[in-house]
Amino acid sequence: MAYLPQAQETVWQTSDEFDAKRAAVLVVDVLGGVDGPTPGLEDMAGNCVKIVKAARRAQIPVIFANDAHIEGLDREIELWGEHGMRNTQGGTPLAEFEVCEGDFIIPKRRYNAFFQTDLDITLRELGVDTLVVVGCDTNICVSHTLAGAYFLGYKSIVPADATGTFLIGDQESGLTYFTRCYDSRVVTTDAVIEYFAQ
Numbered sequence: 001m002a003y004l005p006q007a008q009e010t011v012w013q014t015s016d017e018f019d020a021k022r023a024a025v026l027v028v029d030v031l032g033g034v035d036g037p038t039p040g041l042e043d044m045a046g047n048c049v050k051i052v053k054a055a056r057r058a059q060i061p062v063i064f065a066n067d068a069h070i071e072g073l074d075r076e077i078e079l080w081g082e083h084g085m086r087n088t089q090g091g092t093p094l095a096e097f098e099v100c101e102g103d104f105i106i107p108k109r110r111y112n113a114f115f116q117t118d119l120d121i122t123l124r125e126l127g128v129d130t131l132v133v134v135g136c137d138t139n140i141c142v143s144h145t146l147a148g149a150y151f152l153g154y155k156s157i158v159p160a161d162a163t164g165t166f167l168i169g170d171q172e173s174g175l176t177y178f179t180r181c182y183d184s185r186v187v188t189t190d191a192v193i194e195y196f197a198q
Helices: 042-057 076-080 119-126 138-151 171-182 189-197
Strands: 023-028 062-067 104-108 130-136 155-159 185-187
Touching (some): 023 042, 023 119, 042 062, 042 189, 062 119, 130 138, 155 171, 155 189, 171 185
Parallel strands (some): 023 062, 062 104, 155 185
């Protein structure tokens, strides 16, 4: 059973409000192409795939925000080593997502998927105000992307069992931080799929 932090007493976190016509799924760095997910994150990745497929059935847009680092240039490489390199399997969404023509791919070179990308304009032109954010690392790219979303006025839903941490910090603290700082509604994969079916 996934850890779910106590919801804050905000209108958003204490409601089950969900408007599929104003929502999108944002998949953050669930990468590996045909090589498969990061070891230890297989269950998380499987839940991300379930959410993406349910979103497509409900005609909810799916957006992949993928690391697309440039060798010898991007600052993150010095901190973390090579990962998510442009034009490699490590910078490609998992094959299990079966990325299709209706999906959107947003390459990113920093933790925050909004930073100097066209994510915000894409969401606005789709009429989106609510993001279901999945992916990894919970305490790095997911956290920074949720910060970007909050600062821009988006509502967020985070399925706890469709996020994962493996680089820094722990999962429980990260999820709690989302509720405290970004007003994220933290739920389960099953709850998100139920929202989509409404």
